[in-house]
Amino acid sequence: MGKPHILIAGGGIGGMAAALALLRKGFDVDIYEQAEQFREVGAGIQISPNGNRALHALGVFETLQALSTKAEGKEIRLWNTGQTWKLFDLGKEAIDRYGFPYLTVFRPDLLQVLADAVAKLKPDALHLNTHVVGCTQTGGKVTLAFDNGGTATGDALIGADGVHSKIRNILHGESKARFTGMMAWRGVIPMEALPEHMTRRVATNWVGPGAHVVCYPLRGGKLMNFVATVERIGWQNDSWSTQGSIEECKGDFVGWHADIQTMIAKAPSLFKWALMGWPPMENWTVGNATLLGDACHSTLPFLAQGAVMALEDAVILGRAFETHGSDIGETLRRYEAARIDVTRQKVLGATANTERFHNPLLATVAGAQAYVDREWSREAIIHRYEWIFTYDVNTVTV
Numbered sequence: 001m002g003k004p005h006i007l008i009a010g011g012g013i014g015g016m017a018a019a020l021a022l023l024r025k026g027f028d029v030d031i032y033e034q035a036e037q038f039r040e041v042g043a044g045i046q047i048s049p050n051g052n053r054a055l056h057a058l059g060v061f062e063t064l065q066a067l068s069t070k071a072e073g074k075e076i077r078l079w080n081t082g083q084t085w086k087l088f089d090l091g092k093e094a095i096d097r098y099g100f101p102y103l104t105v106f107r108p109d110l111l112q113v114l115a116d117a118v119a120k121l122k123p124d125a126l127h128l129n130t131h132v133v134g135c136t137q138t139g140g141k142v143t144l145a146f147d148n149g150g151t152a153t154g155d156a157l158i159g160a161d162g163v164h165s166k167i168r169n170i171l172h173g174e175s176k177a178r179f180t181g182m183m184a185w186r187g188v189i190p191m192e193a194l195p196e197h198m199t200r201r202v203a204t205n206w207v208g209p210g211a212h213v214v215c216y217p218l219r220g221g222k223l224m225n226f227v228a229t230v231e232r233i234g235w236q237n238d239s240w241s242t243q244g245s246i247e248e249c250k251g252d253f254v255g256w257h258a259d260i261q262t263m264i265a266k267a268p269s270l271f272k273w274a275l276m277g278w279p280p281m282e283n284w285t286v287g288n289a290t291l292l293g294d295a296c297h298s299t300l301p302f303l304a305q306g307a308v309m310a311l312e313d314a315v316i317l318g319r320a321f322e323t324h325g326s327d328i329g330e331t332l333r334r335y336e337a338a339r340i341d342v343t344r345q346k347v348l349g350a351t352a353n354t355e356r357f358h359n360p361l362l363a364t365v366a367g368a369q370a371y372v373d374r375e376w377s378r379e380a381i382i383h384r385y386e387w388i389f390t391y392d393v394n395t396v397t398v
């Protein structure tokens with residue numbers, strides 16, 4: 001067999017990163033994306049040092065860094081009084097300690113940077129308006145079926161089609177992503193609309209009983225990202241993302257600090273996202289097909305590692321193909337073996353943060369101080385984050 005031809009279902013961050021990793025290793029790739037136009041949610045994303053190490057391995061770190069904001073630090077603030085606890089320094093300290101900064105990035109910039117790099121290597125790799133509806137395997141080949149009646153056949157398939165993955169259902173049996181009991185308000189606020197004291201280059205987690213708010217600057221400080229997570233008994237909407245109103249969001253944050261009220265009031269629009277998920281999977285690969293990104297390890301966003309995991313998957317997948325590519329089954333087994341435990345640990349870590357960010361002890365200042373001393377001591381932070389930030393996609397065994 002010559003170099004394998006690899007099909008990718010889904011052209012989100014994970015699918016485009018996988019395409020780039022494989023094209024850079026000299027493999028032929030086609031990506032099938034259901035959207036008519038290439039676009040990302042107009043929101044922010046945090047890329048921790050390990051994610052930037054993966055972007056560097058993909059050759060796009062410098063380009064993305066120029067479009068992003070380097071967070072100087074991360075802090076915890078109490079929902080009502082605004083009392084502040086430093087979580088960690090992220091400027092020079094992140095670079096000294098991990099070799100890469102902690103970036104806050106506008107999601108469309110990340111996707112565009114990946115797409116531009118893919119297009120440079122294969123201009124016609126991305127097929128838009130192509131909804132995958134089926135997948136079959138015979139004689140060592142994988143064939144995708146599209147809703148327009150078309151098909152495509154290749155040597156391997158990567159299902160990077162997100163939390164509602166069709167490929168996952170085909171490979172592992174039909175089931176539905178579950179509502180996690182939480183929804184997120186998301187918006188992006190022009191920084192010029194905010195008072196001076198709110199424009200610092202730090203990523204802040206406002207924590208309170210039953211809810212938390214994450215905010216950080218984007219695009220060199222021109223925008224402020226706002227994500228507010230609240231617990232909900234059930235999701236009342238058919239759709240998993242929908243426009244909400246400023247008034248409704250205010251209703252969820254009655255009694256919260258004036259800075260939170262200001263961000264809600266100044267948001268040009270706010271969207272509501274149901275946070276959906278699956279329990280971690282036992283295995284991803286079936287024959288010559290496997291999964292990547294949210295399709296196999298969807299996560300609550302409370303460790304800010306969902307997209308970062310997809311970037312890491314992509315680099316490791318590229319390395320597995322480079323080393324074992326003449327045997328697709330072996331390649332996919334090696335990729336899965338390298339990634340399944342580490343991604344499971346992160347998914348469980350993100351879930352564990354729910355209780356940390358929403359704890360009832362945060363209701364009072366005294367309870368919060370004791371809780372923060374215990375949960376966010378330097379030792380506890382290092383224990384929870386150091387193994388994540390030091391993970392090196394270049395040296396993990398594949």
Ligand SMILES: Cc1cc2nc3c(=O)[nH]c(=O)nc-3n(C[C@H](O)[C@H](O)[C@H](O)COP(=O)(O)OP(=O)(O)OC[C@H]3O[C@@H](n4cnc5c(N)ncnc54)[C@H](O)[C@@H]3O)c2cc1C
Pocket residue numbers: 009010011012013014015032033034035044045046047130131132133160161162163164165166184186227273292293294295301304305306307308309310
């Ligand atoms: C509120 C919130 C905040 C977050 N913050 C962070 C953060 O700070 N840092 C971080 O690392 N992660 C964060 N994440 C997680 C991150 O957004 C996801 O993990 C990441 O987008 C997963 O990328 P993906 O490519 O696997 O899936 P997706 O981004 O969902 O992409 C899947 C793609 O597949 C396409 N597709 C789906 N079905 C089909 C089909 N049948 N045929 C063809 N195409 C199809 C979709 O259109 C889409 O383009 C956050 C998530 C949320 C909800």
